[in-house]
Amino acid sequence: MKLDILVFGAHPDDVELSCGATIAKEISLGKKVGIVDLTRGELGTRGSAELRDKEAADAAGILGVSVRENLRFRDGFFVNDEAHQQEVIKMIRKYQPDIVICNAVDDRHIDHGKGSKLVSDACFLSGLIKIETKIGNDSQNAWRPKQVYHYIQWKNITPDFVVDVTGFIDKKVESLMAYKSQFYDPDSTEPVTPIATKNFKESIHYRAADLGRLIGTEYAEGFTVERYLAVNSLADLL
Numbered sequence: 215m216k217l218d219i220l221v222f223g224a225h226p227d228d229v230e231l232s233c234g235a236t237i238a239k240e241i242s243l244g245k246k247v248g249i250v251d252l253t254r255g256e257l258g259t260r261g262s263a264e265l266r267d268k269e270a271a272d273a274a275g276i277l278g279v280s281v282r283e284n285l286r287f288r289d290g291f292f293v294n295d296e297a298h299q300q301e302v303i304k305m306i307r308k309y310q311p312d313i314v315i316c317n318a319v320d321d322r323h324i325d326h327g328k329g330s331k332l333v334s335d336a337c338f339l340s341g342l343i344k345i346e347t348k349i350g351n352d353s354q355n356a357w358r359p360k361q362v363y364h365y366i367q368w369k370n371i372t373p374d375f376v377v378d379v380t381g382f383i384d385k386k387v388e389s390l391m392a393y394k395s396q397f398y399d400p401d402s403t404e405p406v407t408p409i410a411t412k413n414f415k416e417s418i419h420y421r422a423a424d425l426g427r428l429i430g431t432e433y434a435e436g437f438t439v440e441r442y443l444a445v446n447s448l449a450d451l452l
């Protein structure tokens with residue numbers, strides 16, 4: 215299946231937290247979008263890997279993505295080496311996305327920066343025809359996405375561009391609330407983590423609202439790029 219956009223996250227929920235509204239908007243515009251999680255988030259303080267598998271599937275259904283896969287790398291300990299790059303390359307060649315979106319280039323959780331570089335490197339390597347990969351017995355063709363964008367998660371990285379997601383913030387929040395084990399729940403008896411606070415839940419709205427304020431819309435999500443942004447015309451920008 216060919217996808218327009220393939221979005222990678224080190225942990226289930228990274229994608230929804232950082233660009234869930236953008237995904238919902240692109241799907242509403244007719245784009246085919248898939249998600250690949252690198253790990254099952256098994257080191258997460260709250261919940262369990264099995265619970266997070268189910269939550270991730272529920273969130274994918276809410277957003278309406280065409281496919282969601284999990285590479286089952288080791289949470290916290292995966293590295294950016296040939297073996298891991300090969301697995302990411304297989305996903306890129308399998309889905310042939312025009313656009314790849316991956317983790318923030320730098321973040322509080324060490325897996326985010328690692329995942330960002332791993333996926334970025336794999337996007338380049340995936341275009342080299344002498345790197346051979348197979349799924350089952352089927353050899354894959356080389357494929358390099360046209361664009362690699364990085365979303366922004368915990369840290370306030372200055373975006374290179376923002377997407378107007380007015381009208382899609384509720385869908386994002388709905389997809390996040392599928393991760394019942396992870397976020398603020400006043401009745402939970404599990405330990406409180408930085409993302410399980412009331413402030414963090416509210417930050418989903420106020421950070422998107424702040425980016426929206428700066429571009430004159432209600433809500434926006436920000437991204438960074440790996441090369442210059444190009445437009446055909448000055449009129450292309452909102």
Ligand SMILES: [Zn+2]
Pocket residue numbers: 224225228323326
């Ligand atoms: Zn994460």
